[in-house]
Amino acid sequence: MPAYRSFAVLGGGTIGLPIVEALASRNVSVVLFSRPGSSKKTVPSGVEVAELEFTDVAAVAAALQQHEVDVVLSTIATAGTKGQMVLADAAKLAGVKLFAPAEYGLPTDADTDGPLGEKKRVAEYLKTLGIPTVRFYTGVFIEYVPWLTGYPEHNKIRIVGEGDAPASFTAVSDIAGFVAHVLTTLPSAELENRVFRLEGERRSFKELARLFNTTIEHLDRIPGEMGEFKTLLTAALSSGAGSTGWDVANKREGSGSSAAGSAKVFWPDHQWKTIKEVLKGRD
Known part of the structure; x- marks a missing residue:
């Protein structure tokens, strides 16, 4: 039998x-717990959607106990990361x-500044x-590549940095499928305090440009909405830190279970989506 039978996803x-x-x-x-006033969620039959204020420890703990939750999955956006401390306290109270x-992004093993x-x-x-944790490093969502690089609006891949270093890109559907697969098939001993490093496809920005028959535009700063975030993220990817196997402390690629994409062994029959497959029709 699976180690866990009841799941709460916070953030839709x-x-x-x-x-x-x-x-x-x-x-x-x-x-699914979502904040009051958030957009209406369409979910599969059998899934309950409940509004919940994530800043209220007692309310969150009571909701988790009411639903006899074994596993909490926080999917709160990066801007709300600090709020997870409240969720942690509630999870402790609820057992x-x-x-x-x-997580669902770049490795955070040794970062001390900023969102990471x-x-x-x-x-x-x-x-x-x-509280035992399970963390999923996914690299960049493939679906976000056009937004991040400014392609096809500018018909170029706009980045900060040289763009030579390989980075990890993974489709959202593959991430979700993997998370559900391991949480419902692996024993607790293989999940507790574990980091899973996913990678659907490995590409540098220069390879992305060739993939889409375009060129790189090197910038010192990416302008526009969320330009600062795009600047930081493309610079990180250009430095090598965009790989899910990146050793943040030693600034090099990891090996073995610390290598990019090493988690694929836990879903051996799955066909991971490519960048071209996901973005077909958007280029």
């Missing part, structure tokens, strides 16, 4: 809803068995509470 955005759908397809109990903090540093502090805080 880009990655949250697909995870809800993937879990629901595996005949387990799933509840949750496993907590998946909102906040993610690392959440994982460390969960450890102090004695």
Whole structure:
């Protein structure tokens, strides 16, 4: 039997809803908690959607106990990462068995500054509470490539940095499917305090440009909405830190179970989507 039977997904955005759908397809109990006033969510039959204020420890703990939740999966957006401390306290009160903090991006093993540093502090805080964690490093969502690079609006791949270093890109549906697969098939001993490093496809920005028959435009700063974030992210990817196998402390690629894409062994029969497949019709 699976180690866990009841799951709560907190946040129903880009990655949250697909995870809800993937879990629901595996005949387990799933509840989606979303903030009051957020957009209405369409979920599979059998999945309950409940509005919940994530800043209220007692309310979150009571909701988790009411639904007898074994596993909490936070999919809160990067801007709300600090709020996960409240969710951690609630999970502790509710006796949750496993907590998946909102990673779903670049490795955060040693970062101390900015959004990645906040993610690392959440994982460390969960450890102090004695709550086992499972973390998923996914690299960049393939679906975000056009938004991140400015292609096809500018008909170029606009980045900060040289663009030679390989980075990890993974489709949202593959991420959600993997999360649901391992959480419902692996024993708790193989999940607790574990990091899974996913990678659907490995490409540098220069390879992306060739893939889409375009060129690289090198900038010192990316302008426009969320330009600062795009500047930081493309610079990180250009430096090598965009690989899910990146050793942040030693600034090099990891090996073995720390290598990019090493988690694929836990879903051996799955065909991972390519960048071209996902973005077909958008280029």
